[in-house]
Amino acid sequence: MxxxxxxxxxxxxxxxxxxxxxxxxxxxxxxxxxxxxxxxxxxxxxxxxxxxxxxxxxxxxxxxxxxxxxxxxADSLPEPPKEKTVFAEDVTGNEESLGFYPNGLVNLGNTCYLNAAVQTLKVVPELRTALKEYTPPSSGNDLEQKITASLRDTFKDLDDNGKNSVTPDRFLQAFRSAYPQFAEKSRTEFGEIYAQQDADEFISKLLFSIGPKLQVTESSSSDQKKSITDKLFSGQFQVSIKNTESAEEPIKTEQEGFHKLSCYINQQTSNLNYGLEQSMQETIEKNSPTLNRNALYMKTSKISKLPPYLLVNFVRFEWKNRDKTKAKILRDVKFPTTLDVYDYCTDDYKKTLDVTREALRKQKEEAILKKKSDVVEPEEKKMKMDVDVQSVSLLEGDDTAWYELSAVITHKGRTSNSGHYVGWVKDDNKRWLKYDDDEVSEVSQEEVKKLSGGGDWHTAYLLLYKRMNEAP
CATH class of the missing domain: 3.10.20.90 (Phosphatidylinositol 3-kinase Catalytic Subunit; Chain A, domain 1)
Structure with a gap:
């Protein structure tokens, strides 16, 4: 026995x-x-x-x-509310309003980082469309092609109303083939299990992999192609590097691309804006051609081009030599549901933004005045307008530097190689949904605001902001 x-x-x-x-x-x-x-x-x-x-x-x-x-x-699940009988013809096109939730993703053994990240990226309609239209070439079977095709199929399965949850095994297998470090295992008292991975690192590698396979036209006046991931998530910094030990050495200015903004956390950091400011001005050490030795430089970054979707990473993990692990900074750092990054932009870029922002402010003021004077529009007309606004692709339009929060990836635990990731996503119907692997539930915006940290509860690690095309 x-x-x-x-x-x-x-x-x-x-x-x-x-x-x-x-x-x-x-x-x-x-x-x-x-x-x-x-x-x-x-x-x-x-x-x-x-x-x-x-x-x-x-x-x-x-x-x-x-x-x-x-x-x-073992907590008992709440009994479903008693509802009147719902007929199929009443449900069509209105599933979300009746409390139906999208499919979740099965945890295949410490794959919560993948599940949270995939559900977060799925909120981007332009990416969903590009994947849906992707057809792999008949010749060739490279790893990036496998990752892109299997992610497309995973998105399709998530949209299948006949399923309760989706098992992303083919996508996981393709990704681990391309990045073997994500197949590493840890030896525990329960035997060997797949090691926990970093959700931020996963998203970076995923976007890098699918980008070359999903190409879109650079602009209406050009036939050049560009990766859709670059079009959606990439911005530009204007970086100036000044030698703090030699006034004679000229300041060096250069352009530098970014796929996310970082929020540095120290004892003074209490909100996202302060953390962003700290990340855009840092001291670095490099060789000085003037002094013929290493010297300290001040590196200052200003945004010169913004993407339609802005990823923000809370730099919450720091290496602890004593414990030989990346320990988590639990500090409470508040983040807004509406973010304005205008102050972090270059003066030249601000001039471009000012034109659009002023026009949108004027448009909003006129709409408010019109609403006060006009008769309320019929409900069916209002609904049609809402749909039209939502269908506009963010690949088009002018930058505003205004963003609204679309998703949060949280981490619960004390170290980067342990704990649990969860995705909190605002869907097309403006509902906040919590994706805890294959368990999907609705939450309030107030609950999302409480994910700012300060303890062992779910703590914001990655934020996804979507560009606003109207004044806040």
Whole structure:
């Protein structure tokens, strides 16, 4: 008889006889009796990865006394509200208003970083369209092609109303083939399991991989092609580098691209704007041709071109030599739902922005005055206008430096190689949805604002802002 030990939260269940069960599903039913954790909410690890329902237990090399970890909540789920009968013809085109939620992604063993990132990127309609239209060439089968095609298929599965959750196994396999570090495993007391990865690093590598495969026209007056990921997420800095130890050395100015902004966190950082300011002015050490030695330079960055979608990374992890790990800075850093980055732009770029911003302010003022004087528009006309506004692609239009918050990726835990990632996304219907792997639920904007940190709760790590085409 092979007996194992099952750990769940602070509870330990000894002498569980594995021989009594044929499949993973059988074992999970027993664990439900012991812990009251529903089978569909169980994650069982320690038997060679995440235990699947159809796994034949006798095929596993299970040792006597082996420890098995059970993850899952035993909290009773709320009973569904009593509703009147809904007919199919009433549902068509109005699923979201009736409380239906999109599909989630199954956690394949520490893949919450991937799930949160994919759900976040899916909020970008221009990227969804480009992937939907992507057709791989008949010849060639490179890794970037596999990643792009499998991400396209994953997005398609997520849009399939007939599914409750999606298993992104093909996409994960393609990505790990291209980036083997994401297939690294950690040795734990429960055996070898896939290591936790960084969501920020994952997004950077994913956008780098699919960019060459998704090309769009540079501009209406040019036939040149450009990566859609560059068009959507890339901006430009004007960087000046000044030698602080030699007034004789001329200031060097150059252009530098960026795919995200960084929010530095120190003891004085209490909000996103302060952190952004700190990141755009830093001291670096480099060789001085004037002094013939290393010297300290002041590097100052100003934005000279903004992207339609702005990624912001909270620099929350710092290396601790004593513990040999990246420890997390838990400090509470507030972030706005409406962000204005005008003050971080170059003077020349501000002049361009001023024209658009002033026009949009005037447009808003006129709309307010018109609303006060006019009769309220019929509801059907108003709905049509809303749809028309939403359909405008952000690949077109002028920069405004105004952004609205579209998604947040949070991290819960103390180190970068552990913990849990969750995606919080504002959908096309202006609802905030929480994507906790395959569990999807609706949350309020106030709950999203509380993700600013300060403790062991979910803490904002990556923000996605969408350009506003109207004055705030």
């Amino acid at each position: 092979v007996k194992v030990i099952v750990k769940w939260n602070k509870n330990v269940y000894k002498d569980i006889e594995i021989d009594d069960f044929k499949t993973g599903a059988d074992l999970k039913k027993k664990l439900q009796e012991l812990t009251n954790v529903p089978v569909d909410r169980q994650k069982v690890m320690g038997l060679g990865g995440l235990l699947k329902d159809d796994q034949i237990l006798s095929d596993l090399k299970i040792k006597i006394g082996q420890t098995v970890q059970l993850l899952g909540s």
